[in-house]
Amino acid sequence: MSSTQVQASVLHGAKDLRIEPRNVPAPSEHEIQVAVHSTGLCGSDLHYYNHNRNGDILVREPLTLGHESSGIVTAVGSSVSNFSPGDRVALEVGVPCDHCHRCEEGRYNICKDMKFRSSAKSFPHFQGTLQGRINHPAKWCHKLPEGMSMELGALLEPLGVAIHAYRRSLMKPGMTALVFGAGAVGLLAAAVAKTKGAKTIIIADIDAGRVDFAVKNGFAHHGFVVPMKRGKDTEENLAIARETADGVAKVADDSGNAIGEVDVVFECTGVPTCVQAGIYATKPGGRVMLIGMGVPIQTLAMSAAALREVDLVGVFRYANTYPEGIEIATSASAPDLSKLVTHKYKGLESCPDAFGMAGRTKDDAGKLVLKVVIETA
Structure with missing residues (x-):
């Protein structure tokens, strides 16, 4: 098999996307070649596109x-025996070194030599998936079951973040959780916790429409709309955070009783006041999962965490999540994750419009924007 020329969407500068030809060689010994069908847009893509x-x-x-x-x-390397042309697959796009200490213990997501598609961290950059075909190591591809849609296959990547966060939270069935942020990752975090048997999940966001969506579609049991407030200094911001935590604690459960402090907070916004409120909203001995990529320097009420042994736990991408993600995505007990895909675009030429939509919270018709997917095949 000789090289194949495909079209690729290429970023040359802020909001400067160009469709260009690219030669894709035959897959190497341990690779498969994939005709990319569905690609979801996430926050990091938007940052690169806009800035x-x-x-x-x-x-x-x-x-x-x-x-x-x-x-x-579309093609398999000479040493690949577990894939065949025509197989439908999800791509796990982070390729670690496979031999460092973290890789050997299974925490390859924090491998220092990780190459991650569409990230500019490594150089030369590891090119992303908005192109006609791509070669990828077979080890990091996952066969989709019959009946699972391509868009749901694309959602396995952000679902992996939610699964990884749940694992690091040490949550057990019967516990309570608060999720800050009702975007795609927050909704997936809530869905995983609910599927795993959480007693009560509250989802909080400044957008009442997103909160309503989460509750009505079974991603969370209860919702809380976070007031739009901003203090003039640190002291005032911490007071607002305490007020938010108090408001969440007063949310009534199905029995009419106030939920109070929660066992785990999944913080998916990165907004300082939400991180602060997460600390105040957590029970002594609980955990705050830091998922959202917010401002690099945060002001936190560390004494409020330390004196109650509230653990602040970082979450970065995922490791070994795709098989479980497929189980959850196809489980009858899970919310319908496909509802997260609110907008679909066809063809690489639609990329600028898709990126523009992904940066909005509602479209021109007033419909929520949660996950934008580009179909290229």
Whole structure:
């Protein structure tokens, strides 16, 4: 098999996407070639698109975005025996070194030499999935079961973040949880906790429409709309955070009793007042899961955490989550995760419109924007 020319969406600068030809060689011995079908857009993609950077990570060469993807196998390398052309797969787009201490203990998500598609952290950049075909190590591809849609296959990537967060939370069935942020990751975090047997899940967001969506579609038991307040200084912001935590504690459960403090907080916004409120809302001995990528420097009420032994736990991507993600996504007890895909676009030429929509909370018709998916096959 010789190289194949495909079209790729390439970022050359802030909001400067160009469709360009790219040669994809035959897959190497341990790779498979995949015709990319569905790619979901996430927050890091938006940062790169809008600013040509993601926090301190600068784009240093033309970069193809996209990493939440599924597709169809078109060719397999000579040593690959577990995939065949025509198989439908989800791509796990982080490729670790496989031999460092963290990789050997299974925590490959924090491998220092990780290459992650559509991230500009490594150089040369590991190109993303918004292109016609891509070669990827067979080890990091996962066969989709019959009946599972391609868009749901693409959602397995952000679902992996939620599963990884749940595992690190040490939650057990019967516990209570608060989720800050009712975007895609927050909704998935709530869905995982609910599927695993959480007694009560409260989801909190400044957007009443998102909170309503979460409760009506079974992602959470109860909702709380966070007041839009901003203090003039640290002391006032901490007071607002305490007020938010108090408001959550007064939410009534199904028996009419106030829920009070929760066992675990899944913080999916990165907004300082939400992180602060998460600490105040957690029971002594509980955990605050830091999922949202917010401002790099936070002001936190550390004494409120330390004196009650509230653990602040970082969550970065995922490891070994795809098989469980497939189980959850196809489970009858889980919410319908496909409802998170609110907007679909076809073709690479639609990428600018898709990125523009992904940066909104509602479309022109007033419909919620949760997850935008680009179909390229």
